[in-house]
Amino acid sequence: MSASTTVAAAQPAWLLPPPEASFAGQPDNLTALRRSAWEQFTETGLPNTRREAWRHTNLDPLKQFAFRPQAGDVPVSAEALAPYRLDGEIGAVCVNGTFRPDLSNLANLPEGAVLESLAAAIGRGALEQLQAFEFDQDQPAEGLSMAWLQDGIYLQVPQGVVIEQPLHFYFVSTGNDDSTVSFPRVHIQSGDNCQLALVEHHIGLGSQPRLTCSVTRIEVGPGAVVEYLRLLEEGAGAHHLASITARQQAGSQLQMTGLSTGGDLQRNDVTAALEGEGASHRMAGLYLVRGREQVDNHTRIDHMAPHTSSVETYKGILDGQGRGIFTGRIVVHPAGQQTDARQTNRNLMLSDQALVHTDPQLEIFADDVKCSHGSTVGQVDDEAMFYIRSRGIGMAEAHRLLVHGFSAEVLEQISHPLLRAVATEQVNRWLEELPAP
Amino acid sequence: MLDIVDLHAGTAATAGAPGTNGAGMTEILTGINLHIKAGEVHAIMGPNGSGKSTLAQVLAGRDTYEVTAGSVTYKGQDLLALSPEDRARNGLFLSFQYPVVIPGVNNIYLLQASVNAIRKHRQQEPLDAVDFLVLVREKIAEVQLDESFLHRPVNEGFSGGEKKRNEILQMLLLEPSLAVLDETDSGLDIDALKVIAEGVNRYRRADRALLLITHYQRLLNYVEPDRVHVLMDGRIVKSGGPELARELEAGGYAPIQEALAAAR
Ligand SMILES: Nc1ncnc2c1ncn2[C@@H]1O[C@H](COP(=O)(O)OP(=O)(O)OP(=O)(O)O)[C@@H](O)[C@H]1O
Ligand SMILES: [Mg+2]
Numbered sequence: 253m254s255a256s257t258t259v260a261a262a263q264p265a266w267l268l269p270p271p272e273a274s275f276a277g278q279p280d281n282l283t284a285l286r287r288s289a290w291e292q293f294t295e296t297g298l299p300n301t302r303r304e305a306w307r308h309t310n311l312d313p314l315k316q317f318a319f320r321p322q323a324g325d326v327p328v329s330a331e332a333l334a335p336y337r338l339d340g341e342i343g344a345v346c347v348n349g350t351f352r353p354d355l356s357n358l359a360n361l362p363e364g365a366v367l368e369s370l371a372a373a374i375g376r377g378a379l380e381q382l383q384a385f386e387f388d389q390d391q392p393a394e395g396l397s398m399a400w401l402q403d404g405i406y407l408q409v410p411q412g413v414v415i416e417q418p419l420h421f422y423f424v425s426t427g428n429d430d431s432t433v434s435f436p437r438v439h440i441q442s443g444d445n446c447q448l449a450l451v452e453h454h455i456g457l458g459s460q461p462r463l464t465c466s467v468t469r470i471e472v473g474p475g476a477v478v479e480y481l482r483l484l485e486e487g488a489g490a491h492h493l494a495s496i497t498a499r500q501q502a503g504s505q506l507q508m509t510g511l512s513t514g515g516d517l518q519r520n521d522v523t524a525a526l527e528g529e530g531a532s533h534r535m536a537g538l539y540l541v542r543g544r545e546q547v548d549n550h551t552r553i554d555h556m557a558p559h560t561s562s563v564e565t566y567k568g569i570l571d572g573q574g575r576g577i578f579t580g581r582i583v584v585h586p587a588g589q590q591t592d593a594r595q596t597n598r599n600l601m602l603s604d605q606a607l608v609h610t611d612p613q614l615e616i617f618a619d620d621v622k623c624s625h626g627s628t629v630g631q632v633d634d635e636a637m638f639y640i641r642s643r644g645i646g647m648a649e650a651h652r653l654l655v656h657g658f659s660a661e662v663l664e665q666i667s668h669p670l671l672r673a674v675a676t677e678q679v680n681r682w683l684e685e686l687p688a689p
Numbered sequence: 690m691l692d693i694v695d696l697h698a699g700t701a702a703t704a705g706a707p708g709t710n711g712a713g714m715t716e717i718l719t720g721i722n723l724h725i726k727a728g729e730v731h732a733i734m735g736p737n738g739s740g741k742s743t744l745a746q747v748l749a750g751r752d753t754y755e756v757t758a759g760s761v762t763y764k765g766q767d768l769l770a771l772s773p774e775d776r777a778r779n780g781l782f783l784s785f786q787y788p789v790v791i792p793g794v795n796n797i798y799l800l801q802a803s804v805n806a807i808r809k810h811r812q813q814e815p816l817d818a819v820d821f822l823v824l825v826r827e828k829i830a831e832v833q834l835d836e837s838f839l840h841r842p843v844n845e846g847f848s849g850g851e852k853k854r855n856e857i858l859q860m861l862l863l864e865p866s867l868a869v870l871d872e873t874d875s876g877l878d879i880d881a882l883k884v885i886a887e888g889v890n891r892y893r894r895a896d897r898a899l900l901l902i903t904h905y906q907r908l909l910n911y912v913e914p915d916r917v918h919v920l921m922d923g924r925i926v927k928s929g930g931p932e933l934a935r936e937l938e939a940g941g942y943a944p945i946q947e948a949l950a951a952a953r
Contacts, residue, residue, distance in 0.1 A: 634753075639789035642749045643803035643859065644777035644810070653802065657793030657842070 263294055266315045267433065267463075270400045282374065282401065285385055290399035296389040305390045308577045308609050309519055309548040314491060319433035319463045321400075322348040326426050330355060332457060333422060338670045341420040342367065344405050348425055349434035351403050360417045367419070370404035370437055378406065381439060381469060391521065393493035397435045397467040404437030404467075407450075411443035411473070418670045419450040423466070424457060425486065431461040438468040445475040449668040456486035456515070463491045470498040472506045474528060481671045482510045485678055490515035502528030502557070509666055510537040511675050512547050513682040523552040526560040526588075537566040538662040538675075540682045541574030541606070548577040555588035555621075564595040567662050569655055570606035571686070580625070581613040588618045595625040600632065600658045602689070632689070648688035656683055690729075690867055690898045691768075696721040696759035698747050714757060717743045719923035721759070725867070730899040732909055732934060735920035736942050741902045742786050744920070745871040749783040750776050763867065777803075778810035780866035784856040784873045786902075791843035796855070799843050800825060804862050828861045831891065833884050849876035857888040868892065869900045874908040886911030906938040919945055 263269055269290060275283045298314065299306040328347050333355065337343065344367055345355035351369030361367050373379055385398050405421050423436040438452055452468060464486070472478050484492060492515055500506050512518055524533050539547040553562045568576040578597045599608045612625040632654050640650040659679050666672040699716040717740045725731050735741050747754050748761065750773035761768040768776060791799070804824075805815040816824065829836060832854040844852050853873050860868055870889070874882055889912050893899065901908065909917075909931065917933040918925045919942070927933070927945055 633789075636789050636791050638749075638751050638773060639785065639791070640799065640803075641773040642777055642783055643799065644774050644806040644863065645799075645802055646774050646806065647772070649802065649806075650774075653794055653799070654791070657791055660793030660842075 264297065264315070266317055267319050267396075269294075274400065274402055278374065279377070282382065285382065286399050286401055289385070289387055289395050292387040293392070293395045293399060298392055299390050303390060305550060305579075308575075309517070309546065311392070313517070314463060317431040317461050317463070319431045319461075321434065322426065322432045328352070328355065328424055328426060328457070333424070333455075336420075336422070336453060336455065336674070338418050338420055338451070338674060340417045341670075342415070342417050343420045343422065345422040345424065346403065346405060346436055348432065349403055349423070349436050351405060355422075362413055362415055364410045364413050365415065366406070366408040368406050370406045370439060371402065373406035373439070378408070379439065381471075391495055393465040393495040393519070393521070394467060396465040396493075397437060397495075400433075400435045400465075401437065402435065404435075404439070406439045408441045409443060409446045409448055412445050413443070414447040415449070418668060419448060421450065421452045423452070423454045423464075425454070425462050425464060425490070426457045431463070433463040433465070436464060436466045440468075440470045440478075442471060442473050442476045442478055444473045446473065447477045449479040449481075449671055451481045451483060451671055451674060453483045453674075454486055454492070456490050459487055459489045461489045461491070462486070464493070466492065466494040468494070468496040470496070470506065470508075472498065472500045472504040472531075474501040475503045476501075477505045479507045479667055479671065480509070481666060481675060482508070483675065483678055484510070484512040484515060484518060485681075486515040488514075488516065490517075492518045494518070494520045496520065496522045498524045498533075500524065500526050500528060500531040500533060503530045504528065505532050507534040507665070507667060508536070509662065509675070510549075511662075511678055512537075512539045512541075513678055515545060515547075517546050519548045519550070521550045521552075523554070524562070525554045525556060526562065527556050529557045530559045531557065532560065533562040534665060535562065535564045536662045536665050537578075538568075538659055538679070539566075539576055540569045540659075540679070541576055542571040544573050546575040546577075550579045550581075552581040552583065553593065555582070555584045555591040555593060555618075557587055558589045559591075560588060561592040562594070564593075565662055565665065566597045567659065568597075568599040568608055569602065569658060570599060570608055571602040573603070573605045573607075575606070576608040578609070578627070579611045579613065581615065582623060582625070584614075584616045584618050584621050584623065586617045589620045591618060591621040591623070593621070593623045597627040598658075599627075599629045600655065601629060602632065602655070602686075651689050652683045652686055655686065656680070690727045690764060691723070691725040691900075692760075692762040693721050693723040694760050694762075696744075696747070696761060697757045698743065698754045699757060700754060714755065716757070717754070717923050718747065721920075721923070721925060723918065723925060725898045725900060727866075727898055728895045729916070730893070730901065730912060730914045732901045732903060732914040732917045733920050733925075734903060734917065734934065734937055739920045740923040741920055742871050743923075745783055745786075745869045745900075745902060748776075748869055749773055749781065774806070777863070777865075778807055782860050782863055782865035782868045784853070784860060784868065784870040786871040786875070788844045788847075788852040788856055790845050792845055794843050795839070796841055796843050797821075797825065797839040800839070800859065800862060803859070807863055825862065828858055831861060832858045832888055834858060850878060850881045853877060853885060854881065857885055860892060861888060866896065867898050867900070869902070871902045872904065873901075874903055874905060882907060883911065906934050909934050921945070921949070
């Protein structure tokens with residue numbers, strides 16, 4: 253170290269610091285959190301591949317860009333979203349991270365439930381959750397999202413409210429020729445015994461380089477039944493770092509399904525903490541990669557109370573030179589007696605140049621538990637292919653049929669019929685472009 | 690309709706393995722000759738491992754088997770030059786000895802896709818979901834399979850007999866000109882055998898032919914064959930009328946084996 257003048261760590265060139273104007277009007281404690289998150293980020297930088305959690309995913313390519321937030325209101329027409337709309341949905345739309353009441357439709361929201369822009373929720377002090385933030389170098393999505401925190405979607409469902417219509421949260425990323433960054437954020441608080449089904453839908457319009465740092469928090473109250481579907485379909489140029497964390501109270505049920513098709517690079521950190529007795533959790537994921545795309549899934553399920561159960565099903569379909577990573581950690585805490593945890597990760601390789609890393613990790617600190625895990629990597633079944641072709645179906649269609657069949661196990665787990673339908677459509681869009689073997 | 694002349698086929702084997710010929714092949718079919726005319730029913734019987742299923746799969750176009758010599762002419766065209774799907778579209782149907790499980794693919798979806806693939810080849814309009822449902826309901830009743838099997842993944846968890854009924858359901862829907870049934874009668878209870886036999890008889894027509902691969906006389910009691918052939922070591926070693934099946938049922942294959950040995 254020279255004795256010269258450097259006081260603060262160098263600012264990263266690929267991402268500007270959050271503009272001063274972005275702090276205007278926010279509560280002081282939030283401003284302090286945000287400033288400190290940015291400072292710590294500039295000190296540590298992005299995690300490199302020497303860090304265990306980032307062994308297979310190199311973020312250096314991000315540094316070739318100069319990401320900046322899209323300025324001002326971006327024109328997005330309601331028609332652009334029309335193909336995605338679900339029957340009777342309660343739709344909330346953010347464009348490049350900013351809540352857009354003009355594109356949202358909250359008419360079907362039941363009385364008592366609150367669905368609003370996150371900025372508004374922060375403004376009225378509704379977000380104590382944010383205070384719990386601690387910087388973690390391995391979670392750049394969290395750190396950057398905090399440093400840039402502006403807006404997002406806030407949902408609060410009070411005790412006993414049942415929402416039948418699907419909630420549909422859109423995060424649309426657009427832009428001109430510049431590289432853009434956005435920080436979509438969702439906070440969900442569901443009270444005792446309430447029920448809801450929600451789609452968080454990330455859609456890319458355009459193909460310029462984009463970075464999305466996405467954070468989702470789901471609080472599931474005692475006895476609540478929540479279904480959460482996350483759809484990533486962002487197309488070429490998209491880089492997506494996501495952190496999804498859920499906490500479940502006693503007797504609650506949460507089902508989370510993540511579907512990824514399209515995007516240059518994705519990293520999904522998904523964690524569920526089963527804090528209350530008898531909480532049950534289903535975590536499912538489907539990652540479809542092709543070209544040079546990469547999807548890295550890091551999941552963690554914590555069994556922290558007795559009689560909790562989890563079923564985790566992740567499936568990958570990898571074509572071209574695509575890369576898939578699954579690291580699934582299940583931790584049974586000492587209090588997690590009579591835990592029942594099952595995990596599977598299955599991968600279908602459509603090309604011999606595709607690559608997958610699968611790494612199940614069980615850490616068990618209780619003695620009376622049932623835990624199992626299994627992972628497989630395989631190819632399309634020749635015999636099944638022949639059987640289908642022998643019924644007059646051509647090679648390309650037979651191939652699609654088998655690949656779709658492989659994904660069905662995850663799609664069938666989605667309980668809400670409209671959620672299942674929208675996920676199936678997304679898988680089908682991917683399959684339409686599948687080249688014949 | 691079908692003319693098989695001196696057909697040799699086998700699988701690629703590691704060089705030098707027993708039974709391997711110079712080209713590194715294990716020969717399974719060692720010179721098959723078989724001629725089937727429209728309207729005829731032929732039965733093939735033969736010991737386990739004699740090559741019956743290999744013949745059936747070669748006819749349907751399974752590429753694990755390589756044809757090393759001979760020819761197969763079907764409706765005047767070179768069958769071996771066609772892809773499996775084109776064989777099916779031209780009216781060849783194989784009922785598999787071991788129907789394949791296809792996880793995640795609904796039975797009705799596969800049925801509709803195959804019916805429409807074949808209709809397209811015949812330049813007919815595709816059937817929409819409603820029309821197809823009407824058709825499939827009629828046919829599934831004929832094989833006495835519950836409609837719930839339409840909505841299960843193809844063959845997944847089906848019992849042996851249910852798989853065979855499902856194969857016959859496919860046959861009835863696809864209306865082939867030549868159906869090869871590879872042990873479709875094996876593992877069936879008495880009632881199911883009757884159902885299958887009735888299905889087969891309903892399928893029969895002057896312009897359609899049938900090749901039944903079977904171990905038992907039972908099916909042939911219901912579906913009277915015009916010719917019965919005995920396949921051994923990859924060749925047809927004896928052919929005859931329906932009485933040959935009854936002889937085999939009574940005396941087994943030993944007399945034929947002995948006669949062959951004596952002739953050598
Ligand atoms: N793909 C293959 N690889 C290696 N050997 C094979 C293969 N297919 C068939 N064979 C062998 O070829 C021989 C004939 O098999 P095939 O299935 O045609 O007999 P089969 O007459 O149908 O018998 P079964 O009455 O038991 O059904 C057997 O010895 C079998 O092991
Ligand atoms: Mg056989």
